[in-house]
Amino acid sequence: MSSHSSSPEPSYIEYQGKYKGIFAWILSTDHKRIGMLYLYSIMTFFIIGAVLGLLMKFELIAPGKTVMEPQTYNAFFTLHGILMIFAVVIPGLPAVFGNFLLPIMIGAKDVAFPRLNLFSWYVYVLGIILVVISQFAGEGPPDTGWTFYAPYSFRTAGNMLPAVLGAFVLGFSSILTGLNFIVTMHRMRAPGMGWFKMPLFPWTLYGTAWIQLLATPVVGVTLLMVVAERTLNIGFFDPSLGGDPILYQHLFWIYSHPAVYIMILPAMGAISEIIPTFSRKSIFGYKFMVASTLAIAFVGYFVWGHHMFTSGMSGTALYTFSILTFLVAIPSAIKVFNWISTMHKGSIDMQTPFYWAMAFIFVFMVGGFTGLVLGSLAANVHLHNTHFVVAHFHFIVFGGTGFAFFAAMHYWFPKIYGRMYDTRWANTGLILFFIGFITLYMPMFYLGYMGMPRRYYDYDEVFHGGNIISSMGAWVLIAGVAVIIINLFRSAKHGPKAVADPWGGKTLEWTVPSPPPVENFEEIPTVTKGPYDYSQD
Amino acid sequence: MENEKHHIVSYSTYLLILALLLVLTVVSVAVTQINLGTLTVTIALFIAGIKSALVLAIFMHLKFDNKMYAFMAIGVVLLIGIMIFITFLDYLYR
Amino acid sequence: METHRDDTASKIGMWLFLLTEMLLFGGLFIVYSIYRYKNQEAFHQAAHELDVVVGTVNTAILLISSATVAMSISAIQLKNKKFALFLLGTTIVLGLVFLVNKYFEWGIKIQHHIYPGSEVMAQRGQGDILFFGLYYFMTGLHALHIIIGLVFIAVVFARIWNDKISHDNFALHENAGLYWHLVDLIWIFLFPLFYLIT
Structure with missing residues (x-):
């Protein structure tokens, strides 16, 4: 691969390597192809998870049994949670856009360990296979919810072992991706690209990678303890043997709260790329954006207890976690403030990715503010385990990560496929998605506030109205998802050819052809300016 | 980026550290056989802390890297x- | 695609991996410290049942094996292949001896019906159940790491034998050493926590 001199290099899509057909993809160590492997796997599980959600909403459209048995409902919300958390949103932005874009954005030819990168995709697939096995083998699918709370997770007859091991294995894949990214950013930045010349998306990937690395092992060993508990009857979390179930919750949330930041940080990073590009203006407060990324990653590590306010922790622990939770709001607010200030006096170009970014900011703020409601102790006692919580975290996890994922998809689509999508259909999809999203989740705040508990297939008649609206929102949302995905699929094949820099972006990925050649850069660039330098135009 | 230079640690340094680690092990066993009440935990963990610092600094080269x-x-x-x-x-x- | 060697990158990668290992055991240390705090008397008594002599011998074995790995890296840098192989071989033998000791230690305990879920255990207090549960889980996980470390070192041994690792290309050797030291490091804490604090 070193004898390229005059003819332009083939793009990563056309490149013919040692292997043919599908093997050219599943055996490729090219970070771009691995990113695409993740993209297709993640979209598949996203659709499966979304269909499960749709079916649950069908069940909730009327009180009593509508379409499924209670046990089926329990299995559905468990699988929905496991798939959406471990297989979709956690790898979502880092593994897809991180893999595809990180090396290009920092001016490198690949990640530091390309083979490890491919290996981590296989580990991911192995984890998924275990989750699938849990659904069909043994005595029925798991029914604990994605949190696997003790002691139920080792008392239930459901087939827990493969599901727990699957989550463990998926975590391992996440660790390997994080490790790879950190080393890549330490060793492979282009000449001249100091840490503070690095674009913000790589910066958020850096923060995320550290959380993946430092939080995932804790849940890994916790899940292993649950496995030991189920198979060997050890008694770590079993009250009848002296164990403490609340300790399980501590250990579980030591990972699973930072996991929220694994999802949201790269989402914020993608938005921080989109807003300067379409405002034709450098990001406002670059260093504050970097600092807030690291602050969120750091403080986010110590707030896990706010998931356990009603579990019976000590008062001291309650106050501490509540204060720390409020602290995380500060760096998050800095980011929103800086996005708005970037747009101020910018020359705004209204394009699909920008609309997505605006929708993101809206849903993220609703999610963030309701998070403060839940973070205050007194309110939490009332709202804990109600639909309010479900609405809140869907606004953050689905609203935050999901909107940012589609924003990133529409922003980098021309770069990834070398083709442009149909803007009209894309905007229609966004409108349907947004309306559906708000209609689906907004009523759940109200329902939860009025006292409707989560995780039941049935409810009192007083909650009927809100649930009808919410279920109808789900249909609109699914229609939006369908429009978006069909449009993107069609455009990837038949869309008009895209130029190297369709949006006027300034970061390095827009300097290479669309789609990028196999080795990204013919010559490694030397960086002299900051990432969002619009000064000369 | 160029690779870092490698420091070659002499055999005698390693042997000296090993001797120190073994002595500390014996000391911690000996001390914990005496009943010192709650101090036992503190002393045992303190010695373990010193031992791990030695392993990290010398065996794992943190001091030189x-x-x-x-x-x-x-x-x-x-x-x-x-x-x-x-x-x-x-x-x-x- | 051309591959260029970046030893520093693999070393950073190894260190990052070691950090995840530290946190893996860190989670267990949290569990241990909480349950010890809640069952001080029972942990105190149960620790008496473990054999301090076996524990001490195993500690010494691991410390020596750690030193031999470290010295073998110096040996390879000084181009002394034979000595490096001898030192690594010693490490492997010592690691195996550690596992054999562990096997007998566990075996005797299991003969006395002290293992999770046994009837004897069920009649004892909850503190004892937790102590021995943690003992088996933590030393078991540690033994698993010993096995992985031994395989890693065996690979390095073979590569030195075939001259694939030499004085100017020993990143893998260094990383295997780091891994082995980490296994040692964890034992340095497991030993007092289970055998000494009585």
């Missing part, structure tokens, strides 16, 4: 410390 590695290792130890501390905020005051 780029300071970044030492920073990361100390950071993680602190992180575990803070995690234990915060968890104990629950258990101590329950």
Whole structure:
């Protein structure tokens, strides 16, 4: 691969390597192809998870049994949670856009360990296979919810072992991706690209990678303890043997709260790329954006207890976690403030990715503010385990990560496929998605506030109205998802050819052809300016 | 980026550290056989701390390598410390 | 695609991996410290049942094996292949001896019906159940790491034998050493926590 001199290099899509057909993809160590492997796997599980959600909403459209048995409902919300958390949103932005874009954005030819990168995709697939096995083998699918709370997770007859091991294995894949990214950013930045010349998306990937690395092992060993508990009857979390179930919750949330930041940080990073590009203006407060990324990653590590306010922790622990939770709001607010200030006096170009970014900011703020409601102790006692919580975290996890994922998809689509999508259909999809999203989740705040508990297939008649609206929102949302995905699929094949820099972006990925050649850069660039330098135009 | 230079540590340094580690092991066994009450835990963990510092600094070359590695290792130890501390905020005051 | 060697990158990668290992055991240390705090008397008594002599011998074995790995890296840098192989071989033998000791230690305990879920255990207090549960889980996980470390070192041994690792290309050797030291490091804490604090 070193004898390229005059003819332009083939793009990563056309490149013919040692292997043919599908093997050219599943055996490729090219970070771009691995990113695409993740993209297709993640979209598949996203659709499966979304269909499960749709079916649950069908069940909730009327009180009593509508379409499924209670046990089926329990299995559905468990699988929905496991798939959406471990297989979709956690790898979502880092593994897809991180893999595809990180090396290009920092001016490198690949990640530091390309083979490890491919290996981590296989580990991911192995984890998924275990989750699938849990659904069909043994005595029925798991029914604990994605949190696997003790002691139920080792008392239930459901087939827990493969599901727990699957989550463990998926975590391992996440660790390997994080490790790879950190080393890549330490060793492979282009000449001249100091840490503070690095674009913000790589910066958020850096923060995320550290959380993946430092939080995932804790849940890994916790899940292993649950496995030991189920198979060997050890008694770590079993009250009848002296164990403490609340300790399980501590250990579980030591990972699973930072996991929220694994999802949201790269989402914020993608938005921080989109807003300067379409405002034709450098990001406002670059260093504050970097600092807030690291602050969120750091403080986010110590707030896990706010998931356990009603579990019976000590008062001291309650106050501490509540204060720390409020602290995380500060760096998050800095980011929103800086996005708005970037747009101020910018020359705004209204394009699909920008609309997505605006929708993101809206849903993220609703999610963030309701998070403060839940973070205050007194309110939490009332709202804990109600639909309010479900609405809140869907606004953050689905609203935050999901909107940012589609924003990133529409922003980098021309770069990834070398083709442009149909803007009209894309905007229609966004409108349907947004309306559906708000209609689906907004009523759940109200329902939860009025006292409707989560995780039941049935409810009192007083909650009927809100649930009808919410279920109808789900249909609109699914229609939006369908429009978006069909449009993107069609455009990837038949869309008009895209130029190297369709949006006027300034970061390095827009300097290479669309789609990028196999080795990204013919010559490694030397960086002299900051990432969002619009000064000369 | 060029690779870092490698420092060759002499055999005698390693043997000296090994001797020190073995002595510390014997000391911690001996001390904990005497009943010192709650002090036992403190002393045993203190000696374990010294031993691990020696292993990290000399055997794992943190003393000779780029300071970044030492920073990361100390950071993680602190992180575990803070995690234990915060968890104990629950258990101590329950 | 051309591959260029970046030893520093693999070393950073190894260190990052070691950090995850530290946190893996860190989670267990949290569990241990909480349950010890809640069952002080029972942990105190149960620790008496473990054999301090076996524990001390195993500690010494691991410390020596750690020193031999470290010295073998110096040996390879000084181009002394034979001595490096001898030192690594010693490490492997010592690691195996550690596992054999562990096997007998566990075996005797299991003969006395002290293992999770046994009837004897069920009649004892909850503190004892937790102590021995943690003992088996933590030393078991540690033994698993010993096995992984031994395989790693065996690979390095073979590569030195075939001259694939030499004085100017020993990143893998260094990383295997780091892994082995980490296994040692964890034992340095497991030993007092289970055998000494009585």
